[in-house]
Amino acid sequence: MGWIQLGDLDEPTYQDSPHTGTSTDDHAPAGISDGQEFLMQVYKAVTASPAFWKNSLMIVDYDEHGGFFDHVPPPIIPTNPPDGAKWSVPFKSLGIRTPAFIISPFVEAGAVSHNLLDHTSVLKLLGEKFGSGSYSAEVDSRPVGSISHVLDFTNPILQAPAPPPLDAYLNLRPPAPTPGVVTIPPRDTALQKAFSDAVASMKQHGADSSHPKFGQLLG
Numbered sequence: 001m002g003w004i005q006l007g008d009l010d011e012p013t014y015q016d017s018p019h020t021g022t023s024t025d026d027h028a029p030a031g032i033s034d035g036q037e038f039l040m041q042v043y044k045a046v047t048a049s050p051a052f053w054k055n056s057l058m059i060v061d062y063d064e065h066g067g068f069f070d071h072v073p074p075p076i077i078p079t080n081p082p083d084g085a086k087w088s089v090p091f092k093s094l095g096i097r098t099p100a101f102i103i104s105p106f107v108e109a110g111a112v113s114h115n116l117l118d119h120t121s122v123l124k125l126l127g128e129k130f131g132s133g134s135y136s137a138e139v140d141s142r143p144v145g146s147i148s149h150v151l152d153f154t155n156p157i158l159q160a161p162a163p164p165p166l167d168a169y170l171n172l173r174p175p176a177p178t179p180g181v182v183t184i185p186p187r188d189t190a191l192q193k194a195f196s197d198a199v200a201s202m203k204q205h206g207a208d209s210s211h212p213k214f215g216q217l218l219g
Helices: 032-047 120-130 190-204
Strands: 058-061 100-103
Touching: 032 058
Parallel strands: none
Antiparallel strands: 058 100
């Protein structure tokens, strides 16, 4: 399988962090259309080269659910506090199911996996690929499967599926913010305060408006 870093496409802009333009993190209260467009841009980058696509694996993994209703109760898989954690009571089960998509030549088109997976399933795959079969003792002991369980190398899809047409849908959005104008939310959340502290630290260490990514924040 191939692995790629897509520059600015490998990380969305977050609704509660300083950024230019719209937020693309697919997280409330931001609109989902910009987040979905971001995923489309990543997909187009992955599939632009047939040579790269034929060895690629794209994982779209959410860390939150879309609502509290779920007809499947969480599996009783406990998670104990790690060393140094600020919480002491273990989680008694997994949480509500969250969506995930595996996009690759090595999955069956339109298939749904019914394996028991959680976010450490991605770590298990990394351990298999890059860690001689092991990511860590804690991850190895987790009673869930690896993402590799959904992969099938016997009949690869060598022609990447074309992305669906979204122009009409995206054109219904309100106008985007003025290009080049930096949005700096008020320091209401811990994350926003962390970004503000990070900007202050960068300035203290000599970063200025010439910075290739955060120059507008440092001017």
